[in-house]
Amino acid sequence: MTARTATTAARLLLGGTVLLAGSLMLAGCTSAPEPTASPSPTASPSPSATSTAPPTETSEPAPAPVPEPVTCDTVLTPEATSALAEQGLELREGTTPGYPLAEQFAAAGGTACTWSVRQSDIFFTVVQLPVADGEHDAWARVLAENGYTPTDDPVPGAHTGPVEPGTGIAPIAIVETTRITFMSAPAHATDLAPAP
Template identity: 45%
Template sequence: MTTASRPMPTVRRTLLVALLLSGGAALTGCSGGPSASTPPSTDAASPSATPATATPIAEPTPGPPAVACDDVLTDEAIAQLQADGLELVDVGQSTFYPIADDLMAAGGLACKWGRPSSDANFTVVQLTGIDVATSEWPAALAAEGYVLTDDPVPGTHSGPEDPGTGVPSVVVVTDDSLTFVSTPMQASDLAVVN
C-alpha cells in the first residue's frame, strides 16, 4: 500500500494558521514597542514635540598655571635638599604657625620638607594671585607681629621668635603674593613668583 499524500483537513489547517498567527502576535508583543491598547507617548523624542534649544557650554577661563612644591624653591635649593636627605612630607592639618595656617586656609600652596624620623624640617606656604596692598594681609601680618626687615631678601617681614626653636619665621611679600617660610635663611631659596 502506498501512502499518498492526502490533503490536510480544513480544521487542522485552520488551527495551524491560527497558531502561527498567535505566535507571531506574541513575538510582536515582545518587541518593546507600544501595544495597541497603550496610547502613544508625547515625550521630547516625539516628532510633534517642540525641539529643545541647546544651551551653549561656557569655555573654562584659564587660570594661573598650577604650582607644585618643587616650583616654590629654586632648582639649586631642591637639589641641596635632596643632597641633605630632606624630602617632601605631609604638612597635615596645621603648620603650627598661625599666619601660615591662615595662608593655607585662603588657598595657599603648603609644602613641608623633612628628614624621616627627625625633627629637621621646614615649611613654605605660598599664596599667589592677590593684590596684597588692598587685601587684609598687611593688617594680618602686623597683628601676628611680622615687621618689614628686608632680611634676607627684599620684602621679608620677620615674625616673632618661635618659642621652641628661638628662630623667627618670615613672610616674603610681593605685589601679588605672600610666601611664609619657617626658616629665615631658606627665604633666599625661593623661586621668583610669576
C-alpha cells in the same frame, strides 16, 4: 459766377483768412510754458562708492597668560629642592607644623610644603599664597596681628615674625606684588623661585 456769389466767396475767403490769421495770432500770443529749471541731476554714486569696505574684525586683546599654579616642586628653585633632598629632607605636602600664619595662608588657598628628616625635629616649611590686586592691605593687617613687622631682611619685602620657642628661629613672610610666602627658615629666602 455772379457778383453776389463772388462777393460771398471773397468774404468767406477773407473771413477764413482773418479767422486763420486770428488763430495764428492767438497761438502766437499764448506763450509756451516757460522752461522750469529742472533740478540738476544728482550723480548717483558708483557701485564702488556705495559698497562699504568689509568690516574689519576688531581684535580683542589677547588674555594674559595664566601662570601655572605653584606646587611644592616649583615653589623653590630646582637647585634648592635638590639641596634639600641631598640633606635627607623629604617632602610632606600640605603640612604647616605649628605656624599660625602658615596655617592661615594654607586655609586661604596657599600651597603648603614641609620638608623634614624622618624621625627627627628637623624640618623646613614654605607656604605660598597668590594675592590679587586690592588684597594687600588685608594681608598686611594679618601679618601685623601675627606679630610680623617689615624688615626687608634678608630680602626685600620680608616681614620678620616672632621667634619660635621650639626652634629659636624667627620665621619670615615675603610680600611681593602677586604673592606672599611664609618661610620657617629665613636662611632659605633666596631659594624662593622667582615670581612668574
